[in-house]
Amino acid sequence: MPPKACSPACANASPARPDAMDFLVTTLLNALTLISILMLVGLGLAISFGLMNVTNLAHGEFVTVGAFAVYFVQSMGGSFWLGLAAAPIAGAVVGCILEFAIIRHLYSRPVSTVLATWGVSLILQQGLELTFGLGAKPVTPPIEGTLDLLFTVYPAYRLILIGIAMLTLLGVILLISRTSFGLDIRTVIQNREMAEGVGINTRRTYAIAFTFGAAIAGLAGGLVAPLAIVLPQMGVNYLANAFFVVIVGGVGSIGGLVAGSVFVGGLTSILNYQISPSLAQAIVLLAAIVAVRLRPNGLFNGASR
Amino acid sequence: MIARDRNWLLIFAVCVALAIVYPLFADGYQLTVIRDALIFGLFAASLDFFWGRTGILCFGHAAFFGIGGYIMALVTLNDAIPFASLLGIMGAVAGAAFVAAIIGYFLFFGGIRGSYFTIVTLAMGVICQQAAVSWSSVTGGDSGLIGIPPIEFDLGGLHVDLSQDLPSYIFVSAIVAVAVLALWSISRGRWGTVLTAIQDNEVRAAALGHNAPLRLLVTFVLSAAIAGLAGALYVCMAGLVAPDLSGLLLSTEVIVWVAVGGRGTLLGPVLGAIFIQRAQQTISSFNPSLWPLLLGCVFVIIVFVLPDGILSIYARLKSLFKGRRRAQ
Numbered sequence: 001m002p003p004k005a006c007s008p009a010c011a012n013a014s015p016a017r018p019d020a021m022d023f024l025v026t027t028l029l030n031a032l033t034l035i036s037i038l039m040l041v042g043l044g045l046a047i048s049f050g051l052m053n054v055t056n057l058a059h060g061e062f063v064t065v066g067a068f069a070v071y072f073v074q075s076m077g078g079s080f081w082l083g084l085a086a087a088p089i090a091g092a093v094v095g096c097i098l099e100f101a102i103i104r105h106l107y108s109r110p111v112s113t114v115l116a117t118w119g120v121s122l123i124l125q126q127g128l129e130l131t132f133g134l135g136a137k138p139v140t141p142p143i144e145g146t147l148d149l150l151f152t153v154y155p156a157y158r159l160i161l162i163g164i165a166m167l168t169l170l171g172v173i174l175l176i177s178r179t180s181f182g183l184d185i186r187t188v189i190q191n192r193e194m195a196e197g198v199g200i201n202t203r204r205t206y207a208i209a210f211t212f213g214a215a216i217a218g219l220a221g222g223l224v225a226p227l228a229i230v231l232p233q234m235g236v237n238y239l240a241n242a243f244f245v246v247i248v249g250g251v252g253s254i255g256g257l258v259a260g261s262v263f264v265g266g267l268t269s270i271l272n273y274q275i276s277p278s279l280a281q282a283i284v285l286l287a288a289i290v291a292v293r294l295r296p297n298g299l300f301n302g303a304s305r
Numbered sequence: 306m307i308a309r310d311r312n313w314l315l316i317f318a319v320c321v322a323l324a325i326v327y328p329l330f331a332d333g334y335q336l337t338v339i340r341d342a343l344i345f346g347l348f349a350a351s352l353d354f355f356w357g358r359t360g361i362l363c364f365g366h367a368a369f370f371g372i373g374g375y376i377m378a379l380v381t382l383n384d385a386i387p388f389a390s391l392l393g394i395m396g397a398v399a400g401a402a403f404v405a406a407i408i409g410y411f412l413f414f415g416g417i418r419g420s421y422f423t424i425v426t427l428a429m430g431v432i433c434q435q436a437a438v439s440w441s442s443v444t445g446g447d448s449g450l451i452g453i454p455p456i457e458f459d460l461g462g463l464h465v466d467l468s469q470d471l472p473s474y475i476f477v478s479a480i481v482a483v484a485v486l487a488l489w490s491i492s493r494g495r496w497g498t499v500l501t502a503i504q505d506n507e508v509r510a511a512a513l514g515h516n517a518p519l520r521l522l523v524t525f526v527l528s529a530a531i532a533g534l535a536g537a538l539y540v541c542m543a544g545l546v547a548p549d550l551s552g553l554l555l556s557t558e559v560i561v562w563v564a565v566g567g568r569g570t571l572l573g574p575v576l577g578a579i580f581i582q583r584a585q586q587t588i589s590s591f592n593p594s595l596w597p598l599l600l601g602c603v604f605v606i607i608v609f610v611l612p613d614g615i616l617s618i619y620a621r622l623k624s625l626f627k628g629r630r631r632a633q
Contacts, residue, residue: 049420053420055420055423055424057427102605105609106608109608109612110419110420111360111362112608112612114362114364114420114423115560115564115604115607115608116604116605116608116609118557118601118604119600119601119602119603119604119605119608120601120604120605121601122557122597122598122600122601122604123598123601123602123605125597126594126597126598126601127598129594130594130598236431236553237431239427240424240427240428240431243424243427243428244428247421247424247425276439277439278432278435278436278438278439279436279439281431281432281435282432282435282436285425285428285429285432288425289408289411289412289415289425290411292411292412292415292417292421292425293411293412293414293415294415
């Protein structure tokens with residue numbers, strides 16, 4: 001049953017005819033799109049918030065910067081793929097500057113970090129608005145059209161997005177579990193003093209890990225740019241959702257990140273079918289709060305932190 | 306401790322005296338400007354009561370301000386409700402307290418503290434603003450509700466009508482003074498001492514028999530109730546309510562007022578609110594989009610230069626003149 005092709009700009013690619021199998025697969029793929037984005041944005045937060053204990057309220061701006069990088073490259077005549085390559089670089093540059101200028105001076109002052117990073121987030125938002133002007137920025141996807149998936153027809157770009165996100169996540173898992181830098185990160189997380197004792201430069205490790213998280217969030221921004229409304233203020237929604245991913249999933253493991261993303265992303269996309277998006281957001285928030293009350297250490301982590 | 310209390314009461318008395326003589330020198334417009342700033346000062350004091358005493362930062366306090374404002378607007382705009390002003394204020398306070406109680410119960414008894422609490426309240430603010438925009442049949446959507454009448458009620462034969470500038474200024478000043486004094490006496494007494502103990506070491510405070518989550522919850526609810534009261538007063542004075550009142554920017558601004566004025570002083574945030582709003586009006590008259598940019602810079606400057614607020618300049622100067630120069 002081939003339903004009409006949905007424009008990739010709409011929040012959910014919805015089928016025209018209520019066919020049970022079709023509906024199921026479309027919902028699943030919509031959820032998977034959102035889950036992929038949340039995982040990429042949440043990854044950086046899991047590193048900074050979960051592991052370094054740094055509450056970075058400017059994390060959403062990495063997503064914004066990534067999306068604007070794609071817009072900028074496209075408006076200069078470059079291709080989407082070039083923009084997508086620029087997005088993580090833009091995120092990394094902003095993240096690196098933020099770490100050097102502000103965050104590394106405030107590791108021992110958590111509330112100050114919250115205030116300072118929020119200030120940076122306001123400065124970045126307003127700076128982007130002053131540079132690029134008011135209004136939503138158009139970003140065209142590299143591929144229009146749809147792909148026939150036996151049960152349903154689905155926008156091809158969304159499938160590419162899911163694929164890139166999964167590959168990125170796999171790469172991160174390999175990086176953390178297989179390389180010597182990954183070993184350094186795991187050591188610093190477990191015990192900072194001991195890591196310093198065995199000769200690991202913890203400041204450098206933190207800085208690189210933070211920049212890396214910012215780059216991944218920038219990539220997420222670049223990926224989501226053709227589907228989302230690209231605005232200087234777009235970051236805050238991703239910020240709130242990504243924090244829920246980390247809080248609900250529990251810190252300290254990729255499994256927690258996946259569980260949190262599935263919880264938040266899945267619930268949001270299922271609810272978006274029935275009710276208005278902001279009501280869906282409110283219900284997801286309440287569900288997250290209840291989940292945290294029931295499982296304080298995260299859905300995935302059985303043992304205490 | 307005693308000397309500090311005396312100093313606080315002295316400054317408080319000076320502020321009250323200034324508020325009393327101000328109408329002699331100001332015209333109607335200047336009175337309304339200070340009156341509105343004082344309402345936001347009350348809002349700042351409500352946040353400081355929680356943040357200053359518990360060390361836990363609520364990043365969505367404007368949600369309670371907005372809830373209070375919307376309840377007040379809905380009650381007073383409904384012709385069928387008698388004693389609308391009084392009932393509206395009570396409803397606003399109760400509504401904000403109720404929402405705070407529900408959210409606070411899950412968070413405090415779920416062991417959520419510190420940054421986690423900040424994040425969840427941040428999201429709460431975002432959602433409140435979204436709800437105010439999208440639930441347009443009740444809240445009026447983006448444009449909000451207009452035509453909210455001024456407060457007017459009879460109390461024991463006394464007719465209170467706040468449609469004029471001077472009565473509304475006196476009414477607001479009196480409420481702010483009483484509320485700040487009440488919050489101060491709560492936070493300096495036994496209640497505040499226990500909160501400080503919980504902030505320093507919650508496990509130890511619990512071991513001494515204090516129900517830490519309950520204390521935090523009650524403090525949070527009280528703080529939200531005062532924020533709701535401020536919201537209710539504001540919409541009556543302004544005559545309109547809009548989604549911005551529960552928005553993230555206001556939540557952010559109130560944090561700056563408290564941080565600039567000095568966290569934990571209750572009076573400092575009120576003064577901070579008045580001063581920063583004056584500055585904001587001046588700057589916004591040049592270019593409205595400049596203000597958020599400057600606000601961001603203020604955040605960064607506070608953290609690195611003035612971690613204890615404006616009032617700490619005085620203490621620093623004092624120690625400088627006494628020759629007790631200490632490195633940081």
